[in-house]
Amino acid sequence: MDLIVAIKALILGVVEGLTEFLPVSSTGHLIVVGSLLNWNDQKGQVFEIVIQFAAILAICWLYRQRLWTVIATLPRERKSQLFTLNLVLAFLPAAVIGVIFIGTIKKYLFAPVPVASAFIIGGILILLIESRKRAARVENIDAIEPPDALWIGVAQTLSMIPGTSRSGATIMGGLLRGLSRPAATEFSFFLAIPTIFGATVLELYKARHLLNLDDLAVIGVGSIASFISAMIAVKALVRYVSGHSFKVFAWYRIAFGFVILGTWYFGVVKW
Numbered sequence: 001m002d003l004i005v006a007i008k009a010l011i012l013g014v015v016e017g018l019t020e021f022l023p024v025s026s027t028g029h030l031i032v033v034g035s036l037l038n039w040n041d042q043k044g045q046v047f048e049i050v051i052q053f054a055a056i057l058a059i060c061w062l063y064r065q066r067l068w069t070v071i072a073t074l075p076r077e078r079k080s081q082l083f084t085l086n087l088v089l090a091f092l093p094a095a096v097i098g099v100i101f102i103g104t105i106k107k108y109l110f111a112p113v114p115v116a117s118a119f120i121i122g123g124i125l126i127l128l129i130e131s132r133k134r135a136a137r138v139e140n141i142d143a144i145e146p147p148d149a150l151w152i153g154v155a156q157t158l159s160m161i162p163g164t165s166r167s168g169a170t171i172m173g174g175l176l177r178g179l180s181r182p183a184a185t186e187f188s189f190f191l192a193i194p195t196i197f198g199a200t201v202l203e204l205y206k207a208r209h210l211l212n213l214d215d216l217a218v219i220g221v222g223s224i225a226s227f228i229s230a231m232i233a234v235k236a237l238v239r240y241v242s243g244h245s246f247k248v249f250a251w252y253r254i255a256f257g258f259v260i261l262g263t264w265y266f267g268v269v270k271w
Contacts, residue, residue: 001217008037009218013051013225018233020055020226021189023126023168023249024256028115031162032260035112036269043215046207047222053200054223058230059189079142083190086141086149090170090187091194093153097160098199105160112260118163119257126250129172137178141187144179151177152187156195163257166192171246181241189234 015033019026030048034040039047060067070080108114138144155173159166167188174184204211263269 001221005218006221008039009047009222010225011037012039012048013054013222014229016048016051016222017055017058017226017229017231020052020230021059021167021192021234021237023122023165023171023246024253025115025119025122025159025163025165025168026052026055028119028163028165031110031115032112042207043210046204046210047215047219049200049203049207050219051222051226052196054226055230056193056196056200058227058234059193062231062234063189082144082146083141085146086144086187087190087194089146090149090153090156090191091198093150094156094160094195095198097157099202101160105162110162113264115163116257116260116264118161119253119260122164122168123250123253123257126168126172126246126253129175130245130247130250134175134178136180136183138183139180140183141190144183144187148174148177148179149187152184152191156191166195168246168249181245182238185237185241 012030012033015029016026019029031040034044034048070083073080074084109118138148152170152173155169155176156166157169158164159169170188170191171181171184174187175181179187
């Protein structure tokens with residue numbers, strides 16, 4: 001395996017893992033960083049799909065006890081049944097919209113400048129939502145009801161636009177619905193499992209002709225980096241949201257978006 005290729009794979013894996021569950025858009029970061037590293041061809045996109053799946057495995061590992069409990073008690077426990085129903089309801093809107101529009105979205109919006117615009121707009125929306133005075137109605141994920149879950153699922157459809165952020169859309173949707181920050185964040189983690197797993201299976205099937213055994217070493221480097229960095233990011237975010245708002249992520253999004261637009265406008269980087 002070429003050393004330069006391995007370093008690029010490592011960088012992209014870390015970027016994916018650190019940004020997948022933060023409200024800053026992992027897809028947007030991968031598009032931007034991939035452009036800088038000249039890694040946005042078809043094989044590069046397949047690589048990004050696989051390392052995204054590795055980040056989801058980090059959630060499965062960190063919350064393995066909760067997931068196993070839900071599976072084991074699903075036939076008899078109402079709490080597990082409600083949890084599963086909520087995930088299904090929240091997953092369905094993005095699944096339907098994704099199947100219908102993902103081709104068009106990829107054709108026109110998967111580029112750094114549209115992503116930068118989504119970064120900025122999303123950041124402004126986070127600031128507006130976090131500026132609202134509110135009292136949490138739902139303190140934990142066990143108190144989420146089906147209408148809440150469906151609302152969050154509809155909010156998740158906005159993440160079809162690269163740069164919007166799946167976690168950002170679901171967490172902010174949860175806050176608007178009256179969830180506490182920890183509840184909205186944790187539900188976003190669990191919702192990522194069926195959402196990204198489904199998208200991964202679909203995209204890998206479409207790109208199966210691009211899969212090559214020679215790429216396994218590069219995919220392995222990126223996947224390990226994604227898994228480890230995702231675990232670090234999730235643990236840090238859980239600690240952070242217990243006592244802080246998401247405004248810092250909003251300002252980061254806005255600043256990062258303007259950097260991309262500025263370098264594009266003045267010709268510093270040919271995006």
